[in-house]
Amino acid sequence: DVIVEGSSTFHNATQGSMDNWCCVMQWKADQLTVWSNHYGADQLRMHISEMLGLPLHKVRAIASYVGGQFGRGDTGDQPFFLVTGLLAMKTGRPVKYRHTRHQSFLNTRQPAIYDFKAGVKKDGTLTALYTKSIGNVGAYADLSMFALKFVPKELGEVLLAHIPNLRMESYGVYANNIPGCMMRGVGNSQFNLILSHIIDAVAEKLGMDPVDFCVKNFAHEWEKLPSASLVAVLQEGAKRLGWKEKRHAPGNGPLIDGVKKRGVGFSFHAAWHSEWQEKRRGKVQVNIVLNPDCTILLNAATIEVGGGSNTCNVLGCAEALQFLGIGVEDIHWTPVVDTNDGIKDCVQTDSAVAYLQSEVMIDSAKELKEKLKIAAAEILGKKPSEIDIVDGKVLLASDPSFGMTVKELLRKGDNAPITVAKSRSPDCKLTGVPFFANFAEVEVDTSTGKVDVQKLVVVNDCGTVMYASGAEAQQIGGQCMGMGEALTEEIIYDKATGIPLNFNWVDYTIPTMADMPEIDPVLLEVWKGVGEYGACGIGEGTVSCTPGAVANAIYNAIGVRVNDIPIKPEKILKALGKD
Incomplete structure (x- = not known):
C-alpha cells in the first residue's frame, strides 16, 4: 500500500585506541x-x-x-x-x-552509503525491503569485504527474518584513502543508521508510532512475532525517556529561548554474539589449579582489553566452585597470556569472552570435584562414591558427624595441586539473539546548528548479566564513541591528493566529559540462550544505535532529515536553508 525510500551515509571514524601498536x-x-x-x-x-x-x-x-x-x-x-x-x-x-599517534589513525571504520526501498501495508506490516550498500574499501581490501558479506547474512537471520520479501546488495569500491576495517562491530553500525531511517520514515508515512512498527515486524528467525525481548527493550527505553510525553510531530515542538528545539528518537538492533554464533572459534580452553591451601589459580587465557572479561572469569569461577566454600578473593586470574603455557587464548571479539569461558568452567568444576573426591578417598580410605564436597566441607555418607574441611583434607595429602584442563566447543543450538536499543533526546539551536544531546537511555537484554557494573560501564562508555560518530568525529581528506589532514586529537574531535549528557544504562534478562548462563555480548553493540537515535531525534526536533553523519552544525544550517 505504501512505498518509502531513503538513504544514509556513514563516514570512516577511527577507533581512538589509547595505546598505539x-x-x-x-x-x-x-x-x-x-x-x-x-x-x-x-x-x-x-x-x-x-x-x-x-x-x-x-x-x-x-x-x-x-x-x-x-x-x-x-x-x-x-x-x-x-x-x-x-x-x-x-x-x-x-x-x-x-x-606514532599519526600512524595509529590508519585504522578506521569502513564508510558506507546505504539506500533503501520499503513496501508496507496500511496496517504497518513490512512486506518488502530492499537495501543497497556501497562500501568505501579504500586503497586495498582488508576486512571491508568480510563486513560487506557478513552483515546481510547475519541480519537476515537475527533481525529481518520475518520480512517475506528481502533483498540486500553490497558492493565494495576501491578509492584513494585509508582501507576501511573494524571498529566495535562488523558493519552493524553502518546498517543501523539506515535501519533507524527506515523505521522512522515508514512509521511517519503510516501515522504510526515507530515503537509499534518495530514490534510488529522485527524478530529473529527462531521466534514468532512479537519478540518478547524486543518488546521489553523498547517499552523500558520509551518509559525511561518519556517517549509518549516528549514526542511530537517533526519540527512542531515548542521553541526554547526563541531558537532552540527539542526532539526524541530511537534505534534498535539485534545483539551479538550469542554462543551459537561463535562456532568458528573452535575449542575454548580453561585450566584450573586447586592449591593445597584451597586457593585457585585460574588460567582462562584472554588478553583483557577493558571490557571486564577477566572479572567475569573470576566471578564465573567462584560460582562454579561454590562447593569449595571459597570466594573471589581466593581466585587468582592469570593476567599474562604466554603461548608457552600451551593454552589457546580466547580472543576479545564479538563481546563473547565474558560468558564463553565461564561456561567451560562449569564443566571444569565438575571434573575438579570428582578429582577431589578421588583424592579424599585415598586419604580417608573410603570409596569416592561415599564422599561428597559441600560448602568447603568433606561429607561421608557413612558418618554424618564427620566434618573435615577441604583445606584440612588437602593438608593431609601429598600437597600436590589438583589440576583440570578443559576444552569445550561452543554449543551451536540455534537460539536467536536478544535485542538492544538507544533512546535519545536532543536540543538543536536553529540559529547556529549546534546539537546538544540532553539524555540517552541505553537498554540491553543480556540473557544473563555476568558482571553488572562492568556491563553498565560498557553501555555508558559506548555513548562517547556513538555520539562522536553521530556529531563530531570525521577524518578529513585533501580531495586533490587523498592525504588525511587531521590525524591528531585537536582536529579530530572526540567528545569530552563536558559534552556527555545524562546516560541511563538499563540491563534486562528476558531472552535466554544455551548453556548455564545463556548470555549474549553487549560491549560492541552499545555504540551502534546511538547515531541513528540521535539522527531521528534531530529530525523530530527540526522537521528536516540529515542522514549524512557526522551531523555537524553546517549540515543542520544547510538543511534549514540557512547556509
Whole structure:
C-alpha cells in the first residue's frame, strides 16, 4: 500500500585506541619471543610462524592488558611484526617497534552509503525491503569485504527474518584513502543508521508510532512475532525517556529561548554474539589449579582489553566452585597470556569472552570435584562414591558427624595441586539473539546548528548479566564513541591528493566529559540462550544505535532529515536553508 525510500551515509571514524601498536622482539636460544599489545597471542604466534617459516615451538608470544583496541586488532596481521622479527634475528639484539599517534589513525571504520526501498501495508506490516550498500574499501581490501558479506547474512537471520520479501546488495569500491576495517562491530553500525531511517520514515508515512512498527515486524528467525525481548527493550527505553510525553510531530515542538528545539528518537538492533554464533572459534580452553591451601589459580587465557572479561572469569569461577566454600578473593586470574603455557587464548571479539569461558568452567568444576573426591578417598580410605564436597566441607555418607574441611583434607595429602584442563566447543543450538536499543533526546539551536544531546537511555537484554557494573560501564562508555560518530568525529581528506589532514586529537574531535549528557544504562534478562548462563555480548553493540537515535531525534526536533553523519552544525544550517 505504501512505498518509502531513503538513504544514509556513514563516514570512516577511527577507533581512538589509547595505546598505539607496539612490540619488542628478541631472538635468543633459537627462539623468537615477542612481547606486544596485540590482543590475540596465539593468532600472532601463528602469523609469525607462517610468514617467517619458523616452527611453532620456536615462536613465543606474550601479552597482558591492552588499553582498549575497539577493533584495531582486527585490522589484519600487521607487517611491522615481521619487520621487527627479522631485525631481531639479523642483529641478535632486542628490537622495539611502536606506532606514532599519526600512524595509529590508519585504522578506521569502513564508510558506507546505504539506500533503501520499503513496501508496507496500511496496517504497518513490512512486506518488502530492499537495501543497497556501497562500501568505501579504500586503497586495498582488508576486512571491508568480510563486513560487506557478513552483515546481510547475519541480519537476515537475527533481525529481518520475518520480512517475506528481502533483498540486500553490497558492493565494495576501491578509492584513494585509508582501507576501511573494524571498529566495535562488523558493519552493524553502518546498517543501523539506515535501519533507524527506515523505521522512522515508514512509521511517519503510516501515522504510526515507530515503537509499534518495530514490534510488529522485527524478530529473529527462531521466534514468532512479537519478540518478547524486543518488546521489553523498547517499552523500558520509551518509559525511561518519556517517549509518549516528549514526542511530537517533526519540527512542531515548542521553541526554547526563541531558537532552540527539542526532539526524541530511537534505534534498535539485534545483539551479538550469542554462543551459537561463535562456532568458528573452535575449542575454548580453561585450566584450573586447586592449591593445597584451597586457593585457585585460574588460567582462562584472554588478553583483557577493558571490557571486564577477566572479572567475569573470576566471578564465573567462584560460582562454579561454590562447593569449595571459597570466594573471589581466593581466585587468582592469570593476567599474562604466554603461548608457552600451551593454552589457546580466547580472543576479545564479538563481546563473547565474558560468558564463553565461564561456561567451560562449569564443566571444569565438575571434573575438579570428582578429582577431589578421588583424592579424599585415598586419604580417608573410603570409596569416592561415599564422599561428597559441600560448602568447603568433606561429607561421608557413612558418618554424618564427620566434618573435615577441604583445606584440612588437602593438608593431609601429598600437597600436590589438583589440576583440570578443559576444552569445550561452543554449543551451536540455534537460539536467536536478544535485542538492544538507544533512546535519545536532543536540543538543536536553529540559529547556529549546534546539537546538544540532553539524555540517552541505553537498554540491553543480556540473557544473563555476568558482571553488572562492568556491563553498565560498557553501555555508558559506548555513548562517547556513538555520539562522536553521530556529531563530531570525521577524518578529513585533501580531495586533490587523498592525504588525511587531521590525524591528531585537536582536529579530530572526540567528545569530552563536558559534552556527555545524562546516560541511563538499563540491563534486562528476558531472552535466554544455551548453556548455564545463556548470555549474549553487549560491549560492541552499545555504540551502534546511538547515531541513528540521535539522527531521528534531530529530525523530530527540526522537521528536516540529515542522514549524512557526522551531523555537524553546517549540515543542520544547510538543511534549514540557512547556509
